[in-house]
Amino acid sequence: xxxxxxxxxxxxxxxxxxxxxxxxxxxxxxxxxxxxxxxxxxxxxxxxxxxxxxxxxxxxxxxxxxxxxxxxxxxxxxxxxxxxxxxxxxxxxxxxxxxxxxxxxxxxxxxxxxxxxxxxxxxxxxxxxxxxxxxxxxxxxxxxxxxxxxxxxxxxxxxxxxxxxxxxxxxxxxxxxxxxxxxxxxxxxxxxxxxxxxxxxx
Numbered sequence: 001x002x003x004x005x006x007x008x009x010x011x012x013x014x015x016x017x018x019x020x021x022x023x024x025x026x027x028x029x030x031x032x033x034x035x036x037x038x039x040x041x042x043x044x045x046x047x048x049x050x051x052x053x054x055x056x057x058x059x060x061x062x063x064x065x066x067x068x069x070x071x072x073x074x075x076x077x078x079x080x081x082x083x084x085x086x087x088x089x090x091x092x093x094x095x096x097x098x099x100x101x102x103x104x105x106x107x108x109x110x111x112x113x114x115x116x117x118x119x120x121x122x123x124x125x126x127x128x129x130x131x132x133x134x135x136x137x138x139x140x141x142x143x144x145x146x147x148x149x150x151x152x153x154x155x156x157x158x159x160x161x162x163x164x165x166x167x168x169x170x171x172x173x174x175x176x177x178x179x180x181x182x183x184x185x186x187x188x189x190x191x192x193x194x195x196x197x198x199x200x201x202x
Contacts, residue, residue, distance in 0.1 A: 008092070008094040010095055014091070014095045018098055021057065024055045024056065024057055025055070026058065026103055027059070027104060027107050027130065028059050028060075028099055028100065029058070029061070029062070029107050030096070030121070031061075031062045032063055032065040033062050033065050036111045036113075041153050041156055043058070044153025045153040046058045046084070047153075048153060048154060048157040049157050049160060052157075054164070056084070057086065058084065059086045059088065060087050063090070096121075097125055100125035101125045105129065106127040106128070108129075108137065109148075110134070115136065116131070119140060119178070120178070123144060123175040123178040128146070129178070130148065133147040140178070141178055144173055144175050145175070146173050
């Protein structure tokens with residue numbers, strides 16, 4: 001994974017928003033909002049934590065996809081009415097980098113996934129990783145992520161309280177242990193496979 005351009009400054013509005021978001025720890029979710037991505041379960045869990053007085057925000061970066069109209073309205077309403085929830089349809093590369101770098105953790109709650117690119121991006125910028133315990137995420141992240149198993153909001157809220165204890169004591173898995181190949185390395189490997197008819201990975 002190549003690093004994004006780190007030389008572009010944030011706009012004034014982006015800097016102001018980032019400063020506001022940093023008023024308390026936040027979890028970051030990146031990607032199109034659709035049912036299999038688990039946003040509804042995460043929002044249910046976060047709302048329960050907020051009702052219990054926990055100071056942990058949720059920032060979602062991604063366009064609203066093929067979710068129900070009711071859930072789309074709920075997302076917009078919660079973003080408008082709740083200071084601990086921020087829904088961003090689009091951000092610049094520089095802003096996304098800053099969001100990764102300043103997040104308490106980057107979460108992937110997908111119920112099914114082919115790879116999980118945001119986890120690689122997040123690790124590239126030093127963000128702790130939270131992932132549903134799926135084989136693909138275990139393969140990608142190994143011991144560099146914290147995994148959760150719950151399938152509803154209440155159970156996830158309970159697991160997140162345990163995560164918060166690790167966060168507060170700086171005991172989370174180290175995302176820097178996640179190793180990935182750059183696009184150039186991947187292209188070179190693919191080219192070698194084609195030329196030498198080598199259809200397996202070392």
